[in-house]
Amino acid sequence: SMSVKGQSIPAYDPRGIQGIGLGYATSNRGACHLRGYTVASEIAGIPEPTDRLKAEGKGELLKIFQDLHAFSDSMDICKFSSFSENAEHYALQYSAMTGHEISADDVLKIGERIYNLERYYNNLAGFNKREDDYLPKRFTEEPGSGNSAGYVSRMEIMLDEYYKVRGWVNGVVPETKLKELEIL
Numbered sequence: 001s002m003s004v005k006g007q008s009i010p011a012y013d014p015r016g017i018q019g020i021g022l023g024y025a026t027s028n029r030g031a032c033h034l035r036g037y038t039v040a041s042e043i044a045g046i047p048e049p050t051d052r053l054k055a056e057g058k059g060e061l062l063k064i065f066q067d068l069h070a071f072s073d074s075m076d077i078c079k080f081s082s083f084s085e086n087a088e089h090y091a092l093q094y095s096a097m098t099g100h101e102i103s104a105d106d107v108l109k110i111g112e113r114i115y116n117l118e119r120y121y122n123n124l125a126g127f128n129k130r131e132d133d134y135l136p137k138r139f140t141e142e143p144g145s146g147n148s149a150g151y152v153s154r155m156e157i158m159l160d161e162y163y164k165v166r167g168w169v170n171g172v173v174p175e176t177k178l179k180e181l182e183i184l
């Protein structure tokens with residue numbers, strides 16, 4: 001089926017936006033374009049433009065977006081705010097609402113903890129192998145058309161990079177990472 005972890009592919013053809021394809025594949029809740037909204041960078045050029053058809057660098061780009069959005073989701077902030085706001089803005093909002101001052105780095109660290117905890121729960125539920133973080137074969141084997149003409153999702157390159165920047169082993173959060181993030 002055209003799904004990841006039981007959720008249908010939404011919004012964008014991942015062959016023409018490499019980062020969003022990696023986001024669909026690695027989202028903790030199945031194919032979701034909102035958890036790691038790389039479209040902001042790959043299409044709108046926010047905060048910086050990246051080549052939507054290039055696979056290299058998408059692991060690190062996606063991690064930043066996933067961590068930022070894990071934090072903003074925990075505060076129930078609309079995704080569209082990410083077109084004009086960043087981790088510094090979210091830190092100011094959090095600090096104003098709670099009276100507890102945090103930094104932009106804290107925002108990303110909190111988001112990283114949230115994302116890894118969600119992934120750890122998925123690992124415990126049986127999503128614990130590389131194949132669970134993959135797109136349907138149509139996107140990795142059959143070239144797209146239109147703006148995606150001739151391209152496929154280059155999952156192997158992106159997954160290798162993504163797991164490395166996350167500190168995961170083929171989609172599994174190791175105990176050392178959980179301890180580093182003070183989850184265990």
